[in-house]
Amino acid sequence: MSEKITFAPISYTGWGSLSHLLDEVARFDAKKILVITDPFLKDIGLTNKIVDPLESAGYQTEIYTDVVPEPPLAIGEKLVAYTRDNQFDMVIGLGGGSALDLTKLAAVLAVHEGKVEEYLNLTGTKQISKKGLPKILIPTTSGTGSEVTNISVLSLETTKDVVTHDYLLADVAIVDPALTVSLPPKVTAATGIDALTHAVESYISKNASTVTDALALQAIRLISNAIRTAVSNGEDKQARIDMSYGSYLAGLAFFNAGVAGVHALAYPIGGQFHIAHGDSNAVLLPYVMGYIRQSCEKRMKDIYDAMGFSSTNLSQEEASYRCVAELKRLVEDVNIPSSLKGFNITEDALESLTKDAVEQKRLLARSPMPLLKEDIYAIYKASFDGKIVEKQ
Missing domain, CATH: 1.20.1090.10 (Dehydroquinate synthase-like - alpha domain)
Structure with missing residues (x-):
């Protein structure tokens, strides 16, 4: 019996693997980059490890921190609308599973019409048909595996649902354990x-x-x-x-x-x-x-x-x-x-x-x-x- 195995196109793993970020960004024709991250990571300066080298290399960046654990649907809707309205060329996610899931959602649905809720697995009526913006996912926790999956999880009133499609897979995943040292x-x-x-x-x-x-x-x-x-x-x-x-x-x-x-x-x-x-x-x-x-x-x-x-x-x-x-x-x-x-x-x-x-x-x-x-x-x-x- 044959088996289908799917991996993200490119992954870098190991201590110091963040050093590959600029080379990977350069492969895409991106000028304006949205960095989606947990507010805590911005507060402790970890976001600078991403933004400073990008800006030194001439890229325009914006940091988006409206990220919460177990993000509700409304947070996803707001982010997708923001990404659409501001015409970014690339999205980078830095953080835990919530930040990475929202990054995947924003990158793909920014080039689609309609609300996020219309793409939910259990109740949605719309289908994902376009790959979306290039996305690089950089976890700062050792847990969710979101950097290598095609799922974005959202909290509803009393339960959760997902948006899922292979287009949500990262173009590049960078798994650097050095970024997890500050984790409480x-x-x-x-x-x-x-x-x-x-x-x-x-x-x-x-x-x-x-x-x-x-x-x-x-x-x-x-x-x-x-x-x-x-x-x-x-x-x-x-x-x-x-x-x-x-x-x-x-x-x-x-x-x-x-x-x-x-x-x-x-x-x-x-x-x-x-x-x-x-x-x-x-x-x-x-x-x-x-x-x-x-x-x-x-x-x-x-x-x-x-x-x-x-x-x-x-x-x-x-x-x-x-x-x-x-x-x-x-x-x-x-x-x-x-x-x-x-x-x-x-x-x-x-x-x-x-x-x-x-x-x-x-x-x-x-x-x-x-x-x-x-x-x-x-x-x-x-x-x-x-x-x-x-x-x-």
């Missing part, structure tokens, strides 16, 4: 578990392939080994390098194999309670994996080994149980609450969360175990109680 511990933890979730869900996905398996397992090895150090000592160069590569590989894996139940249930948590996406994934990861454990025991045994443990003398069943326990321990070790109660979510919210999660059919379809409404509620309840349960 809390964000390092949340984005790191997000990347780990990408790798784990890619590996158990119904769409997994030989190629994505290799990417996912190596991402799990790197992230599991480095995340505790990266959170406790952000200056540790090797930990930052390993997290950066791990996130990048996990992004390539989940872009091609897809994510599943964890993300399907995380979207409503972010939508209804405005909790960071990485935290939403983290609080669900061990409970989803525990619930579906029976459907992917062998794969969870592999994940357990990739996390640095040995299953040599263990059955698949025992290794899979230990894998779930280690995922829960890892979340706790990086100081992310391990239950919904820890995020001040009350039990009476579980019904509305379930109602919205059921609609995430694109994601749920990849789960190795079918997750029906009653299953989804049971997982939310397990996460609320802080107790691993499995399907009976």
Whole structure:
């Protein structure tokens, strides 16, 4: 059976890879460049690493910082309108997943008509037909993988939806771990578990392939080994390098194999309670994996080994149980609450969360175990109680 594998056209990875920026910008006939970034990065001067060399080389730049975590649809609409009205030749995204997702959206929809909401996956009626402006994506977190995916995620009133098309892929991705050193511990933890979730869900996905398996397992090895150090000592160069590569590989894996139940249930948590996406994934990861454990025991045994443990003398069943326990321990070790109660979510919210999660059919379809409404509620309840349960 043939498999389609898609990567961004050009990626630079490794410490100091930002040095390739000017050469890549020069390949495009761009004079006026929009730099979309998180306001925090502008405040600490990190944006200067992009803008100063561009302006010294004669490019006209504008910095756009109306970026918030889990960006609502209105933020996307405003940015696309701004990009259209000001006739930019190129868009550069610098920051976390929100900044990069908005950059992809602006670059593509700036050359299309209509509102962003008309292009949403679940409810939109318009189709993307043009490649859009050239775009360079430069992550400053090790987590989202947005620099190598074709998806832009937007928050709606109570859930999330996406705009997705291969035209949203970066023309150039620059993954420089040196840019992640200033990342605070809390964000390092949340984005790191997000990347780990990408790798784990890619590996158990119904769409997994030989190629994505290799990417996912190596991402799990790197992230599991480095995340505790990266959170406790952000200056540790090797930990930052390993997290950066791990996130990048996990992004390539989940872009091609897809994510599943964890993300399907995380979207409503972010939508209804405005909790960071990485935290939403983290609080669900061990409970989803525990619930579906029976459907992917062998794969969870592999994940357990990739996390640095040995299953040599263990059955698949025992290794899979230990894998779930280690995922829960890892979340706790990086100081992310391990239950919904820890995020001040009350039990009476579980019904509305379930109602919205059921609609995430694109994601749920990849789960190795079918997750029906009653299953989804049971997982939310397990996460609320802080107790691993499995399907009976």
